Each structure stands twice: as C-alpha cells, then as structure tokens.
Amino acid sequence: MDAYEFIRDAIIEGKFIPGMRLAEESLAKEMNLSRTPIREAIRQLEAEGLVIPLKRGVSVRHFTNDDIRQIYDLRTLLEGYAASQAAIHRTESDLLEMERANILYEEAISGYVESDMKSLKDIVQVNQKFHEAIVAASKNEHIHFHISKVVVVPIVFRSFYWYNSFQLKQSLEVHKIILEAIKNREPERARIAMHEHIYQGRDHVLKHLEQIKNIHLLKEEGK
Amino acid sequence: MDAYEFIRDAIIEGKFIPGMRLAEESLAKEMNLSRTPIREAIRQLEAEGLVIPLKRGVSVRHFTNDDIRQIYDLRTLLEGYAASQAAIHRTESDLLEMERANILYEEAISGYVESDMKSLKDIVQVNQKFHEAIVAASKNEHIHFHISKVVVVPIVFRSFYWYNSFQLKQSLEVHKIILEAIKNREPERARIAMHEHIYQGRDHVLKHLEQIKNIHLLKEEGK
DNA sequence: CATTGACTTATTGTATACAAACAATTAAAT
DNA sequence: ATTTAATTGTTTGTATACAATAAGTCAATG
Structure with missing residues (x-):
C-alpha cells in the first residue's frame, strides 16, 4: 500500500x-x-x-523515555534470541550472507563523512541487512514480525543519525564478534554479544534524548 | 471496532x-x-x-506445525521474560491480583465437567487473567502488545478445549509455583517455571495436531 | 478432444456523497 | 464582563456508486 x-x-x-x-x-x-x-x-x-x-x-503516537527503555529491553530479548538460534541453525549460505552484509557495512563506514545524509542512509540499510540476515539464519520466521515492531519506532529509527565515525567502527567490531560466535555455533556467546550491542544502541538513544531535554531546559531559562 | x-x-x-x-x-x-x-x-x-x-x-491464514512451534518458542521467551521482570518489579497489589486470579482459576476447574463449553470458557478467561496479571506486574507495557500476537492464533486459542481435569489441575500447580517465585523475588526461578508451563502447552497442542493428522490419514485409507 | 481466445460475470479497489459528531464562534442573558 | 446557549462549520464515519481487474464460461479452432 x-x-x-x-x-x-x-x-x-x-x-x-x-x-x-x-x-x-x-x-x-x-x-x-x-x-x-x-x-x-x-x-x-x-x-x-x-x-x-x-x-x-x-x-x-508519542513515545516517552520509559517507552524507549521498555521497547529496547524487548528488542534485546528478541534479537538476542535470534542470534542464539542463528548459532544453532545457521547454514553456510547464511554465514555468507552475514559476511557479505558486514563487508558492505565496512565499505559504507569507510566512505562516511560526518553528517552526510546520503552515506548515512546507506549505513542504516546495510546495518539492517546484517540484523535481518541473523533473523533469517535463526529459522524462525515469526521473529521478524516482532522485531519490526520494536525497530520501526520514530526515535529508534533516527538514532543512527547521531553516530560518529568511531562509534560506527565500534559497532562493526561487535558485528564481527556476533558473526564469529554464530560461525562457531556458540549460542550463548552470540546472544550475549547481541545483548551488549543492542544495549549500547539503547544508551546511545537515551543519552541523546537527555541532551535534547537539556537544550529545551536551557531555552526555557533563556526566556 | x-x-x-x-x-x-x-x-x-x-x-x-x-x-x-x-x-x-x-x-x-x-x-x-x-x-x-x-x-x-x-x-x-x-x-x-x-x-x-x-x-x-x-x-x-493457515498456520503450519512449524508456525505453531516457532510461535510457542516466542511466547515462551516473552512470557518467561515477563515472569522474571514481574519477580523484580511486582508490588503488593500485583501479588494480590495474581492470587485472586489463581483462586478464581481453582474455583473454575473445581466446577468443571468434561467438555462443558460454558465452564471451559470461564477457565480460559481466568487463565488469561493470571497471565495478564504477570504482564502487568512486569511493568513493561509493550510486552502485552507482543504476547497478544502469539496468543491470538486459531489453534493456540482453541487448545484449551482439549484439556482434561487432571491437566487443568496440574496447570494450576505450576501457576502456584510461578506466583511463589514472583512473591519471593526470584526472577530466574519465575522465568524457568513459566518456560516449562508454556512448553507444556506447546506439547499439548502439537500432540493434538498429530492426532488430527492421524485421523485424516485413517480417513484416506478408508476410501 | 484439448487448448486457446473472446466475452461475460463477479468482486475488489477507489472515489464520491451523505449523515452524525465534535469544535468553534457568536450572540444573548445574568 | 463572564458564562451559557445556540448556531455554524469542519471533519470523521458509513454508505453508495463507479471503475478496474481477475476469474470463469462458452465457443471456436487446431
């Protein structure tokens, strides 16, 4: 539609x-x-x-800070589960797909210039590709339905736009750890690595929200 | 609507x-x-x-056996999480609500006569009440959204109609264990007990589905 | 006899029309 | 001047009308 x-x-x-x-x-x-x-x-x-x-x-709909926290908790749960299941059920072609996504990710962030929307949109897309590859490898088709509901949320979706180069590189490193765990068929390690990955994303968003709040407070004082 | x-x-x-x-x-x-x-x-x-x-x-939509398995896996994850969070965040009034639901459950199954639709509908409703009380106690308002999507599924919804008295009583006992764990603030115990509870539900449904399949096969032979 | 093609029918998808509910503005009365 | 009442206007919710598309039927031809 x-x-x-x-x-x-x-x-x-x-x-x-x-x-x-x-x-x-x-x-x-x-x-x-x-x-x-x-x-x-x-x-x-x-x-x-x-x-x-x-x-x-x-x-x-307006999402409060508590909403964001709760939604991220659920995302952590769901994506962590997806990663652990992927470590069990992944095929060779699944691994190839994830590796491909990570290579594209690496290329995308190397071509990234601070606050260039075009290159950022590419990064967002490639990042999604990696996460979706994990969901596909988990062999549970219903996970996607639920994860899409905790990702397609205004603030969460835009969170990428306030990452800097270093943070993006760090993110890639975690991707590699997750992929390694899935490759080695280590479900718990994959789950925990993904947990940490998502929680970092959460903190990133919450910190940004805090900053925005402070800016508003300063404006109030300035009146 | x-x-x-x-x-x-x-x-x-x-x-x-x-x-x-x-x-x-x-x-x-x-x-x-x-x-x-x-x-x-x-x-x-x-x-x-x-x-x-x-x-x-x-x-x-048609749900396959694999769909049912995958959906139950997610339900286990989500309700297990809800139980563990409830063990952390529950208030005294939350506990009261859960206890009340369990008392109603006990009354409902004591008044149960095999394959009486009226009394079964009561049991279904009271069972839901208990599960919802746990979600409420978890203090994550978004869990409900996701759990509703793994419960409101044709076969899952109707699974209650093929429980017998003994199985219903057994179900109540697990409810009591979950409640005890939440009362004692034992998140892991609550999660595991809930896991087991949901998995028993899953096996119940899959066993029933297997029976139905066999009936169809017998019909085929009879032709 | 089967297969293709045109025509007819039925059902969806979109637009428009109408009725009901809510909001807002103005006038009247205390 | 403030509050209440009434009327006007705007926007939603539902019904109907029309256009587009898929499907099914029947005939014609290889």
Whole structure:
C-alpha cells in the first residue's frame, strides 16, 4: 500500500511529530487519493501502534523515555534470541550472507563523512541487512514480525543519525564478534554479544534524548 | 471496532477456516454494514497477520506445525521474560491480583465437567487473567502488545478445549509455583517455571495436531 | 478432444456523497 | 464582563456508486 508507506515514513522520519493529528482530507489531497485508501492505511498504523485513536480520528503516537527503555529491553530479548538460534541453525549460505552484509557495512563506514545524509542512509540499510540476515539464519520466521515492531519506532529509527565515525567502527567490531560466535555455533556467546550491542544502541538513544531535554531546559531559562 | 471483533473471533474460533477467502459483500450483509468498515477491519487483521493478502482480497491464514512451534518458542521467551521482570518489579497489589486470579482459576476447574463449553470458557478467561496479571506486574507495557500476537492464533486459542481435569489441575500447580517465585523475588526461578508451563502447552497442542493428522490419514485409507 | 481466445460475470479497489459528531464562534442573558 | 446557549462549520464515519481487474464460461479452432 502506497498511502501506508507514505504516512509511516513521515512518522518514523519525524516529519509528522508526536501528538499531531492526521487529517484525512489533507493527506488525501497531498498524495492525490481519496480518503478511502488513507483511512485503510491509518487502520494498519493503528494496529501497529504508530498512531493512537482519539474520540474521532487518530494522532501520531508519542513515545516517552520509559517507552524507549521498555521497547529496547524487548528488542534485546528478541534479537538476542535470534542470534542464539542463528548459532544453532545457521547454514553456510547464511554465514555468507552475514559476511557479505558486514563487508558492505565496512565499505559504507569507510566512505562516511560526518553528517552526510546520503552515506548515512546507506549505513542504516546495510546495518539492517546484517540484523535481518541473523533473523533469517535463526529459522524462525515469526521473529521478524516482532522485531519490526520494536525497530520501526520514530526515535529508534533516527538514532543512527547521531553516530560518529568511531562509534560506527565500534559497532562493526561487535558485528564481527556476533558473526564469529554464530560461525562457531556458540549460542550463548552470540546472544550475549547481541545483548551488549543492542544495549549500547539503547544508551546511545537515551543519552541523546537527555541532551535534547537539556537544550529545551536551557531555552526555557533563556526566556 | 465491531466488524473487527466479529471477523477476528470467527477466525480464532475456527468458524472461518484457514484458506477461506473473506468476501466483503457477504460479510457486510451478515453484520448489516457497508463494505467500508469491513475493509478497514480486514486491514487491521492483515497487519496482525491473521489474514494474508491475495492478488485481490484476503484469505484466512493457515498456520503450519512449524508456525505453531516457532510461535510457542516466542511466547515462551516473552512470557518467561515477563515472569522474571514481574519477580523484580511486582508490588503488593500485583501479588494480590495474581492470587485472586489463581483462586478464581481453582474455583473454575473445581466446577468443571468434561467438555462443558460454558465452564471451559470461564477457565480460559481466568487463565488469561493470571497471565495478564504477570504482564502487568512486569511493568513493561509493550510486552502485552507482543504476547497478544502469539496468543491470538486459531489453534493456540482453541487448545484449551482439549484439556482434561487432571491437566487443568496440574496447570494450576505450576501457576502456584510461578506466583511463589514472583512473591519471593526470584526472577530466574519465575522465568524457568513459566518456560516449562508454556512448553507444556506447546506439547499439548502439537500432540493434538498429530492426532488430527492421524485421523485424516485413517480417513484416506478408508476410501 | 484439448487448448486457446473472446466475452461475460463477479468482486475488489477507489472515489464520491451523505449523515452524525465534535469544535468553534457568536450572540444573548445574568 | 463572564458564562451559557445556540448556531455554524469542519471533519470523521458509513454508505453508495463507479471503475478496474481477475476469474470463469462458452465457443471456436487446431
């Protein structure tokens, strides 16, 4: 569905900010459609929890710091499990896929210049590729469904945009450790490495949120 | 949404069997609505994975044995996590709620007569109450979202209907062990007990599925 | 007899129309 | 001046209408 992707992307990219009401008519006009497909897209987004119903219509969901913490806890659980299962069920072609993703990742961060959106989008995509390869290797097709719900969240999705070169390289190193564990068929090691990886991501996001809060506080004082 | 509940219930109760196409017009007529709200309900069910899109329209999703196994693995992970977190974060009122659910459970199974639908529905509901109380005590509001997706699945939902008195009593005993662990603030013990509880449920379902398969095979031979 | 092709039918997907609910603004009364 | 009432306007929710596409049937031809 086209309308679905349009609205979802606008939400996770922050174009539609939390609390904003989604007016069907204006959305319809914006993408040259009638209200009918717009409403159907909204129902899907509602089922995924990206928008919340009001008395009439819906608004973009706001995620609190606690939400982010809880969501990351679940992501840690799910991706850690995926990594441990991958260490058990991975085939040779799975390993190849993960290695390929990591090589692309390495290339992408070597070509990275601070705050260049184009190269960052590549990194985001390649990072996703690695994580998805692990899920595929876990041989549990339902994991993907759940992980997508803890990743496609506005703040989480954009967290990549405030990484620096060093942090990206560090991230690659952890990827290599995870891959090594999966290759050696060490489920616990793979799980723990993935845990640490995701938790670092969580701290990264929370630290950034803290900074934003402080900026707002300074603004308040400046008035 | 009323249309949503109508269709969802029909699917998880097995009135709409896997593979069956959902004809919008006939559904609309059946519940005295136009196609518009029906279609919106279908989009939600699609987002939840209970129906799958065809070239045009949707059909009720079929869950294979592997699906069931994978879904139960995830449920084990999620409910085990919920139990361990509940052991850490539970308040006194959380404990009260769980105890109350277990007392109701005990009453419900004492009043149970084999294959009496009325009393079974009560048991299903009270069982849910206990599991939800644990999720509430875990203090992670997002767990519920994910667990609901591994519970509201046709075969899983109906699995209760082929328990006997002894198995129900046994189930209650495990509930008590889980509660004890949560009361004593023993996260690992709570997690493991919950694991075992869910895995028993899984085996129960898979065994039943095996039986059904055998019945079908016998029918084939009889031809 | 089977296979291809055109035509007919049925059902979906999208647009529009209408009714109901909520919000907002203005007027009236205390 | 403030609060209440009423009326107007905007937006959602549902129904209907229309267009597009897939499927099924029947006939025609190899």
